[in-house]
Amino acid sequence: MLMVANRYTHIADQLRVQIGRGLLAADDRLPSEAELMTEFGASRPTVRLALDILQNEGLIVRRHGSGNFVRQPVERITYTDDKLSEDTRTTVAAAVKVPVSTKVVEADNSLCVLLGVPRDTRLTEYVYRSYQGSTPYSLARIYVPAGVLAADVPRTSASPLGDDVRAALTSSGVQLAATQSRITARLATAEEARTLQIGTGTAVLDIERVSLDPAGRVVEAALLVLPSYSAQAVFTTHSLVRDLEAA
Amino acid sequence: MLMVANRYTHIADQLRVQIGRGLLAADDRLPSEAELMTEFGASRPTVRLALDILQNEGLIVRRHGSGNFVRQPVERITYTDDKLSEDTRTTVAAAVKVPVSTKVVEADNSLCVLLGVPRDTRLTEYVYRSYQGSTPYSLARIYVPAGVLAADVPRTSASPLGDDVRAALTSSGVQLAATQSRITARLATAEEARTLQIGTGTAVLDIERVSLDPAGRVVEAALLVLPSYSAQAVFTTHSLVRDLEAA
Known part of the structure; x- marks a missing residue:
């Protein structure tokens, strides 16, 4: 056997x-x-x-x-932090197409936990599906409480992971004081496998990102799903000594 | 069919x-x-x-x-940064057993790239295999150039991911100025599957960590393999404004 x-x-x-x-x-x-x-x-x-x-x-x-x-070999997305500014950011070597769909949703249980808001809070949901050529290679859902930023409707983006939502927050005066990224590896769900044209036995990088304003309120949360072969996350930690020299 | x-x-x-x-x-x-x-x-x-x-x-x-x-459900390892000190660190809720084996090896091609050292540079390799009860749940290989720190031989550790090697570096006067962690998701290799008692279809979090001293020399590198169900990585980025307030 x-x-x-x-x-x-x-x-x-x-x-x-x-x-x-x-x-x-x-x-x-x-x-x-x-x-x-x-x-x-x-x-x-x-x-x-x-x-x-x-x-x-x-x-x-x-x-x-x-x-x-x-499969067309894809350039890897690098999800990285930029410690001396307020931001995480995404670098992509090659051109990507990123259609974006936007709608207003009410927070379900898991979004309540993620954003720390009461059930049924109205959120703007931005869904970013990125493609390199015809190959899908990332899926990002970004959530912003309706009271924080009015829903605008980007149709496309240059960023597969929603960096422009963060830029829109900053330019509208919302300060991102701290961003926490929680990273796990897991197998794709059946729905993700369909969307990303991968198998359910494919490893994906699962990133939950939450950004707080200076008052500790969650102003943006993101659920990022990146197939193993298309992404890496890179974080650099500098010592305090260097921080002060740089500042 | x-x-x-x-x-x-x-x-x-x-x-x-x-x-x-x-x-x-x-x-x-x-x-x-x-x-x-x-x-x-x-x-x-x-x-x-x-x-x-x-x-x-x-x-x-x-x-x-x-x-x-x-399988015994395991407490998740959290691999995290501590931005205002010089360190990354690991938090584990429950007691773990971590036998450590140590030997001197010569850098092969992949270690040369990781550490930025010439081929055949002598390195101390620390292999950390952690267990919760009888369940293996992480595998870490830590490399330190032989010129940086003399090989001592810890037999066991409280840290599954080699934090005590980093502590030994610091206490012997080697400054860790910056640490970069590169995180990918992938399926386990056949060898990892054997060591960790998992299937080759299991998603693992793969973390390559490199620490530099203030002169930019790599003083420690690590290859960490964490099965999907036993670990997460968490990184927090604060804005510059908050950095200066804290400092």
């Missing part, structure tokens, strides 16, 4: 090598499941498990009804 | 509910594969895929030769 596990791992290894060597290049379609079954003398479930592995590693995209394609 | 995927997901769901309700409690042994095959009318590969899912979620531990057990 160990054969089963070894079989699909072996098929995944073979395909990974072909992608690594460029025999299968970005946007190339992989052989069909039927062709792979013949090539490797394997059953359909075995071939599918092999394809699951490659999808979870971010090497292929599975498009329902049209087959499996080698 | 969709049946195959639905079948093992269904079995995983049923077992997850039993664990959630406490019908299967921490350290309980799950029914054997043969019993699960009978109970769910499923093949052995299907049962094994269901168990893989639960292992990757950190709900069960698979002990070769003795069966599958409900």
Whole structure:
């Protein structure tokens, strides 16, 4: 029975090598499941498990009804802090498309906990879905209490993680005194897997970010979901001695 | 063929509910594969895929030769910065056992890049394997150039992530001027899966940490591997205004 596990791992290894060597290049379609079954003398479930592995590693995209394609390698998003200003920020090397949708929602239980507001508080929700080429690679939901900033409706953004909402807060006179980022790794949920065209076995970086004004009120909160192969978070801590020299 | 995927997901769901309700409690042994095959009318590969899912979620531990057990829920490690001092630090709520092994190694390619030292530079390597009860839950490799601090040999530690190496540096007069933590999510490697008793489909938080002295020399580097269910990283950024008030 160990054969089963070894079989699909072996098929995944073979395909990974072909992608690594460029025999299968970005946007190339992989052989069909039927062709792979013949090539490797394997059953359909075995071939599918092999394809699951490659999808979870971010090497292929599975498009329902049209087959499996080698994923365009993406430039990594770097989510970073900038300790001597008030901000976190995002750096992205390549051009991204970021359609933004905006609506007013009422805080559910988890948002009440995140923002420290009473249930049913009205919040503006900004949903940022970023793409590099046609490849989705990040999902960000930003929440701002309705009383803090009126909802405007950006249609697109240059920032995949909502930096322009933070800029809008600052320029409207709301001071971001402290920002806390809570980072965990987990597997994608079924909904995230659909949205990001990844498998549910894909590791994602999950960042909950909360920004406080000088009075300790939460003025912005964000839920960021970044597939493992598309993002890193970088934080730099300087010693107090250096802080004073810099200041 | 969709049946195959639905079948093992269904079995995983049923077992997850039993664990959630406490019908299967921490350290309980799950029914054997043969019993699960009978109970769910499923093949052995299907049962094994269901168990893989639960292992990757950190709900069960698979002990070769003795069966599958409900994993002890662990207190999460919090990896955090302390911006107004020179340090990052780790907080752990519950008692952990941390055996430490120490040896002198020569820098390979990846360590040369991480530490910015020439190939074959001698480094002291401290390997921290932490356990909560009998459950392994973190793996840390700390590297200090041999010229910076003589290798001492701690046998155990209270810190799963090598904070005492940093304390030893500071108390021997080495100043940690800046620390950068680079955080990614990924799936466990086969070796990590063995060491941490997790599946290779488990998401882990991967933290590369580098500390510089005031001259910009790397005096300590760390590779931290934390399974998704046992750790979070938290970083707080204060605005410059608050920095100056605090200073």
